Amino acid sequence: MSEYDFSLIEKKWQEIWEKAGVYQSDPDPQKPKYYVLEMFPYPSGKIHMGHVRNYTLGDIIARVKRMKGYNVLHPMGWDAFGLPAENAALKHGIHPAKWTFANIDYMKAQLKKLGFSYDWRREVTTCLPDYYRFEQKFFIEMYEKGLAYRHKTLVNWCPKDQTVLANEQVEDGRCWRCGTEVEMKEMEGWFLRITAYAEELLEDLKKLEGKWPEKVLIMQKNWIGKSVGAEIKFYLPDLGEYLSVFTTRPDTLFGATFVALSPEHEIAKRLAEKKGLASELSQFIQRVRKERRAIEEGLIEKEGLFLDAYAVHPLTQEKIPLFAANFVLLEYGTGAIMSVPAHDQRDFEFAKKYHLPIKVVITPPEKILKVEELESAYTDQGILINSGEFTGLGSEEAKEKITARLEEIGLGQKKVTYRLRDWGVSRQRYWGCPIPMIYCETCGIVPEKIDNLPVLLPLNAKIDQTGKSPLPDLPEFVFTTCPKCGAKACRETDTFDTFMESSWYFLRFASPDPEMPFRKEDVSYYLPVDQYIGGIEHAILHLLYARFFTKVLRDLGYLNFDEPFTRLLTQGMVIKETYKCLVHGWIYPEEVSADGLCVKDNCGQRVEIGKPEKMSKSKCNVVDPDAMINKYGADTVRLFIAFASPPEKDLEWSDHGIEGAYRFLKRIWNLVETYASSLKEVDLKEESLQDLSPHLLKIRRKLHQTIKKVHTDFDERFHFNTGIAAIMEFLNFLQDSLRELTSEDLKDLKTKILLKEVFIKLLLLLSPVCPHLCEELWERLGGRGLIVQANFPSWEEKLLEEEKFILIVQVNGKVRDQIEAPVDLTKEQALELALSSPKVKKFIENRTLKNIVYVPKKLINLVV
RNA sequence: GCGGGAGUGGCGGAAUGGUAGACGCUCCGGACUUAGGAUCCGGUGGGGAUUACCCCGUGAGGGUUCAAGUCCCUCCUCCCGCACCA
Numbered sequence: 001m002s003e004y005d006f007s008l009i010e011k012k013w014q015e016i017w018e019k020a021g022v023y024q025s026d027p028d029p030q031k032p033k034y035y036v037l038e039m040f041p042y043p044s045g046k047i048h049m050g051h052v053r054n055y056t057l058g059d060i061i062a063r064v065k066r067m068k069g070y071n072v073l074h075p076m077g078w079d080a081f082g083l084p085a086e087n088a089a090l091k092h093g094i095h096p097a098k099w100t101f102a103n104i105d106y107m108k109a110q111l112k113k114l115g116f117s118y119d120w121r122r123e124v125t126t127c128l129p130d131y132y133r134f135e136q137k138f139f140i141e142m143y144e145k146g147l148a149y150r151h152k153t154l155v156n157w158c159p160k161d162q163t164v165l166a167n168e169q170v171e172d173g174r175c176w177r178c179g180t181e182v183e184m185k186e187m188e189g190w191f192l193r194i195t196a197y198a199e200e201l202l203e204d205l206k207k208l209e210g211k212w213p214e215k216v217l218i219m220q221k222n223w224i225g226k227s228v229g230a231e232i233k234f235y236l237p238d239l240g241e242y243l244s245v246f247t248t249r250p251d252t253l254f255g256a257t258f259v260a261l262s263p264e265h266e267i268a269k270r271l272a273e274k275k276g277l278a279s280e281l282s283q284f285i286q287r288v289r290k291e292r293r294a295i296e297e298g299l300i301e302k303e304g305l306f307l308d309a310y311a312v313h314p315l316t317q318e319k320i321p322l323f324a325a326n327f328v329l330l331e332y333g334t335g336a337i338m339s340v341p342a343h344d345q346r347d348f349e350f351a352k353k354y355h356l357p358i359k360v361v362i363t364p365p366e367k368i369l370k371v372e373e374l375e376s377a378y379t380d381q382g383i384l385i386n387s388g389e390f391t392g393l394g395s396e397e398a399k400e401k402i403t404a405r406l407e408e409i410g411l412g413q414k415k416v417t418y419r420l421r422d423w424g425v426s427r428q429r430y431w432g433c434p435i436p437m438i439y440c441e442t443c444g445i446v447p448e449k450i451d452n453l454p455v456l457l458p459l460n461a462k463i464d465q466t467g468k469s470p471l472p473d474l475p476e477f478v479f480t481t482c483p484k485c486g487a488k489a490c491r492e493t494d495t496f497d498t499f500m501e502s503s504w505y506f507l508r509f510a511s512p513d514p515e516m517p518f519r520k521e522d523v524s525y526y527l528p529v530d531q532y533i534g535g536i537e538h539a540i541l542h543l544l545y546a547r548f549f550t551k552v553l554r555d556l557g558y559l560n561f562d563e564p565f566t567r568l569l570t571q572g573m574v575i576k577e578t579y580k581c582l583v584h585g586w587i588y589p590e591e592v593s594a595d596g597l598c599v600k601d602n603c604g605q606r607v608e609i610g611k612p613e614k615m616s617k618s619k620c621n622v623v624d625p626d627a628m629i630n631k632y633g634a635d636t637v638r639l640f641i642a643f644a645s646p647p648e649k650d651l652e653w654s655d656h657g658i659e660g661a662y663r664f665l666k667r668i669w670n671l672v673e674t675y676a677s678s679l680k681e682v683d684l685k686e687e688s689l690q691d692l693s694p695h696l697l698k699i700r701r702k703l704h705q706t707i708k709k710v711h712t713d714f715d716e717r718f719h720f721n722t723g724i725a726a727i728m729e730f731l732n733f734l735q736d737s738l739r740e741l742t743s744e745d746l747k748d749l750k751t752k753i754l755l756k757e758v759f760i761k762l763l764l765l766l767s768p769v770c771p772h773l774c775e776e777l778w779e780r781l782g783g784r785g786l787i788v789q790a791n792f793p794s795w796e797e798k799l800l801e802e803e804k805f806i807l808i809v810q811v812n813g814k815v816r817d818q819i820e821a822p823v824d825l826t827k828e829q830a831l832e833l834a835l836s837s838p839k840v841k842k843f844i845e846n847r848t849l850k851n852i853v854y855v856p857k858k859l860i861n862l863v864v
Numbered sequence: 865g866c867g868g869g870a871g872u873g874g875c876g877g878a879a880u881g882g883u884a885g886a887c888g889c890u891c892c893g894g895a896c897u898u899a900g901g902a903u904c905c906g907g908u909g910g911g912g913a914u915u916a917c918c919c920c921g922u923g924a925g926g927g928u929u930c931a932a933g934u935c936c937c938u939c940c941u942c943c944c945g946c947a948c949c950a
Binding site: 213214215218219222223225227229245246247248249260295302326327328329331332333336337338339340344345346347349417418419536539540640643644645646649650651652654656657659660661663664666667670721722724725726727728729732806808810812813814815818839850851852853855858859861862863 | 865866867868869870875876877878879882883886887888889890903917929930931932943944945946947948949950
């Protein structure tokens with residue numbers, strides 16, 4: 001009997017599988033398809049445990065579906081443009097392209113070592129012109145449809161990365177990538193009109209209910225941020241024009257005692273000009289821009305600048321003052337609000353500070369609200385008071401009626417507003433896809449001709465220490481001719497946000513065609529993605545953009561479906577405990593002595609064990625996948641990861657835990673190896689498994705119960721941890737049972753056939769998780785063909801039925817006895833059995849039996 | 865503040881309203897050994913009786929039910945997301 005030599009086995013089978021092309025998939029209308037996709041990685045250098053988890057989960061699903069007869073598409077690629085490549089260029093003087101491709105090579109080898117079942121023929125690398133040329137084409141088509149436009153706005157600017165950031169890429173006022181505080185800057189850039197799809201993006205979330213995590217749906221919904229209300233016009237006598245405000249509470253209109261504008265609002269600027277307040281306003285603007293972050297955190301009070309002007313209330317004709325206020329956002333609604341201090345907390349605070357009138361117009365039904373008693377705004381709905389002819393109406397009704405009145409007199413209308421902003425896609429970066437636009441002095445903005453695509457990213461550029469993009473300084477890139485008039489013209493030197501690439505890569509996988517982005521027939525066969533798997537961190541950005549792209553491409557005639565990802569699984573993080581020394585801060589586990597002291601620099605301080613956190617270098621709690629593969633093999637790593645916790649929860653890495661997984665595989669290996677040679681030639685005929693001895697029947701029954709359980713857990717629930725537990729449980733049971741067999745028994749053909757069935761099916765069950773080990777043992781057992789191409793084992797429904805069961809006898813709901821009984825036990829028989837138990841008797845004597853509840857095949861409860 | 869999720873042994877985690885703690889780890893004991901950090905066997909929620917008996921136990925408190933970790937109400941704690949969005 002040989003030992004479990006995982007490195008030999010894994011290498012052997014990886015080569016055989018690759019040679020045989022067992023994971024290749026091509027469209028086949030005769031077979032049902034299943035597209036399982038894991039979020040492709042950024043080639044950062046080497047894979048981390050988060051990747052291993054993500055791809056292990058996807059691989060198990062892919063393998064199970066393959067065993068279930070699906071034509072499984074399971075691809076992998078590289079999200080290869082991005083800033084880290086430029087940073088590496090700066091730091092190590094290596095070209096971003098060289099760095100990126102070296103990383104891809106390395107990481108690809110790592111993925112191969114883990115035995116993932118990818119169809120590598122379909123590999124997509126987004127920094128290759130083969131890929132990004134089509135992205136340029138899509139952009140031009142969007143431009144021609146009015147979905148892409150150039151626009152000057154206040155943008156989020158990261159001073160360190162020297163680039164613009166989308167709203168989505170600003171986290172807590174900091175750059176999502178480098179953590180530098182973000183500044184506001186006015187800049188021109190390209191935008192995609194995602195807001196045109198806001199309603200559909202919101203509405204279609206309903207199609208994903210029950211298939212995507214609820215959390216993700218809610219996050220998307222909030223991000224889109226639909227509000228229904230009214231746009232209301234206030235006349236400005238000073239300018240002789242109207243100012244529009246947006247409100248969700250037109251029912252509070254009579255309580256409006258002032259109007260507030262964003263300081264950046266162009267009407268604020270014009271008014272200030274007229275009133276001689278221009279310098280005050282521009283100072284105010286500068287301050288607000290700078291303090292924006294602090295304002296949002298509530299660290300700075302609400303502040304305003306009185307514009308020395310009044311607005312006319314559309315219904316009362318009252319003149320109310322006009323302020324530029326630091327809490328009014330330019331980007332939302334109309335950039336101006338009607339302020340109702342009695343019923344909005346922000347307006348309330350502002351009114352208190354500037355001693356503005358507060359007018360109560362909504363009151364709860366129980367008690368009339370009085371201004372003097374207000375300590376904060378009353379923001380609930382209620383009954384209208386002090387509202388002219390609308391007094392007495394409920395809020396909901398009043399919203400309708402007041403809006404209708406405004407519409408009649410032409411001073412307002414119903415209005416829907418979204419929080420979602422258009423997607424700014426320009427980045428002042430080098431390592432990205434060039435934006436295929438040209439600026440011509442006579443023709444203006446002209447898209448590059450489709451035939452001239454791709455606009456190649458020049459690879460001869462040098463990144464210098466300023467970190468700025470070298471593209472504007474490359475004359476051979478910048479200077480070109482106008483596609484329209486042929487005159488000298490300049491290219492756009494910005495590149496696309498890398499989220500552009502990840503917004504359609506899943507389509508390219510289905511059909512990596514050199515001539516077109518994808519063949520329509522391939523995409524309509526494979527798409528949408530049946531199961532998408534990735535981290536929750538992409539709940540908004542990537543998933544929203546990909547949904548948007550899908551809808552745009554549908555409207556451009558490329559696709560015939562609305563949503564790209566039918567089901568979504570967001571896996572939890574891989575976390576590990578941390579160690580903290582008072583002197584050294586975070587330290588490595590190796591730096592902690594057995595008695596819990598820090599041994600770094602002989603420091604000797606007590607070490608605190610921190611709670612588990614996401615693996616990171618700075619916290620010294622990273623576990624390197626390579627090291628684990630070398631120590632235990634890919635199968636063990638995969639097994640531990642799948643077993644340690646359910647997919648959507650965080651997984652705590654445990655050095656002891658992986659030992660346990662390794663132990664389990666060695667047990668399987670030793671067990672199957674013990675019998676392999678004697679069973680290899682045995683012909684597995686299921687028909688000869690009738691009339692088994694009770695002992696063998698018990699084994700067979702347990703096997704079939706396990707198959708069913710694993711099927712449910714692996715194929716329906718995606719709870720791999722419990723499925724694996726069931727396999728472990730079966731192994732424990734099997735070893736106990738085998739111990740009872742004599743050497744005579746083992747010579748019996750029937751026994752041998754049964755054992756062959758047991759081992760063959762056991763290996764099949766485990767094979768999606770540990771394919772290498774199972775393939776090797778499958779071969780040694782004389783399994784037919786390759787296990788990775790075998791079908792999922794079936795189970796016999798009638799075998800699941802036991803003849804006997806353990807009757808739980810409860811008295812008043814408490815378990816008092818357990819009695820073995822036949823499954824067809826009637827209620828009367830159960831009662832008789834229960835009453836005959838001395839343990840039960842003890843609890844019911846001297847009491848009257850009031851009720852008997854019998855649950856067949858389970859329990860009987862005697863109520864006394 | 866709003867929204868979502870979670871609180872179960874020493875730990876990770878199991879339980880269509882029906883035996884709480886499957887499975888794994890840890891720890892303890894034993895076997896085999898020159899040795900074992902290998903392997904195998906047994907035990908391992910708490911308390912008490914110590915043979916096979918009882919009591920308590922799923923964040924806290926109520927409720928529904930023959931029966932509650934699971935359903936309902938109130939509260940507490942933790943994690944995550946959003947947050948001056950008018």
